Amino acid sequence: MSNSPVTNSNGPARIEAAKFEPLSSKKSVRSIGINPRLCLVVTLLALAAFCAWFMLTAKAVYIETEPSNADVDISGTLKLKLANRYLVRPGAHGLSLSAEGYHPLQEMLNVTTEAAQHYIYRLEKLPGHLLIDSGAVTGAQVLLDGVSRGETPLDLRNLAPGEYAVEIRAERYFPFRAEVMLEGLDREQSLNAELKPAWAEISFASEPPDAQVFSRDEMLGATPLTAQLLEGRHEVRIKAAGYKVWQDSITVVAGEPQAVTGIRLEPADAALFLVSSPARANATVNGNFLGLTPLEVPLTPGEATRIRLFKQGYKPAARSVTAKSGEQKRLSVTLEPELVPVVVRVEPGDAKIFVDGAPVGEGNRTLQLSTNKHQVEVRKQGYVDYKTTLTPHIGVDHELVVRLKTVKQAKLEALKPVITAPAGQTLKLFYPGAVTMGASRREPGRGANETLRNVKLTRPFYLGQTEVTNREYRLFDKGFSSGVVRGNSLNGDTQPAANLTWEQAARYCN
Structure with missing residues (x-):
């Protein structure tokens, strides 16, 4: 039906409503389709453009690490690894380096606009561990670079990589020394030390048996005996009651056993055990030097044996001893100090005197001192202590004159007569005294207040030798x-x- 208006010749025009007809559900609607090939082409073009942009703007970064097998991780950015280089865009990026046996490293990688860049990173090794064992000899002392670290077996943990000087000590063994290169990397290294004995087995046999064996005044046991003696020279004595002392020197070589046999002890005629007070006095027997007290002296039965003792600072002592066959005697001798008069004069007269730290009185006096070295002190409150050493000698007159100084006097005397000021001027010391200040009336330019007057200076002072420039x-x-x-x-x-x-x-x- 047409929608145009209808005219009527008999009257005015008239508008008629058009009839509404809904669309039929059977009529189809044309849809717009998407081409998959076109989408793929667009995506590939966008990806190619992005790759081209990245390749043109990224920089080649060569990261060299020590160790070379360290894992490298660059975070916070797009990166491309090509062989041993990375393509990375300029800027600051997080860099993580890690390797087995090394401390991890976190750094900021600042990539500049230069085309090729080279960075070097060195990872720090983890500490190492050292296991030290001395085999059958346990409890040996271990020193690392001269510092004691414990006893074997020893497990030293967390040692910094590097070279160490190891020394292992044990009583009666030679020290073991070695240089150890510790690689670190959290690895364990072992050092097995074999300590060599510093002794040898020495066998002793005597007739009669059951005699006592001594080495360096240490009793080792009774014969027959096998003893372990340290390497070196030993003075050996073997004695038994009623027999003369057998003595000899032997040289011990570590690891080389020896047999000292065929020792026949001769019956002792008599013996004397000699002691002195003080000990370690020189002893002679019938004019022959025998040693230092205490010691054992063989005696000839029925004959007088002359014994003389002497020691520095003491009067010689002489004794005569006679013994019967097989008799054992003991002789104890007290030596008298050898005194020398020493005259001491002190000022002030009531000052106290000390000898070797002990008070001996005050004022002038004569001291009886031995011929040893002595420390002499003179003291008085308000004065500086006086100290000296004195060794008196027989036949020599000794006089010690001491004048104590007051504290003030000592301070004055300690002042230097001439000093140099910080600015380089030479200053001269002037001691306290009286001085006249002012000017006489006849002096030209004298002021009215410059009258002559006496002034007493009470303290020392320094005065420059020239004016200050x-x-x-x-x-x-x-x-x-x-x-x-x-x-x-x-x-x-x-x-x-x-x-x-x-x-x-x-x-x-x-």
């Missing part, structure tokens, strides 16, 4: 000026500093 004063006050007189400058470096106030001078001196 401008250069010296400017070390204290850089802006100082001495001024001008009649058009002439007074500011020369070597000219005396002038136009100073009393306060300026006092501050400079202080």
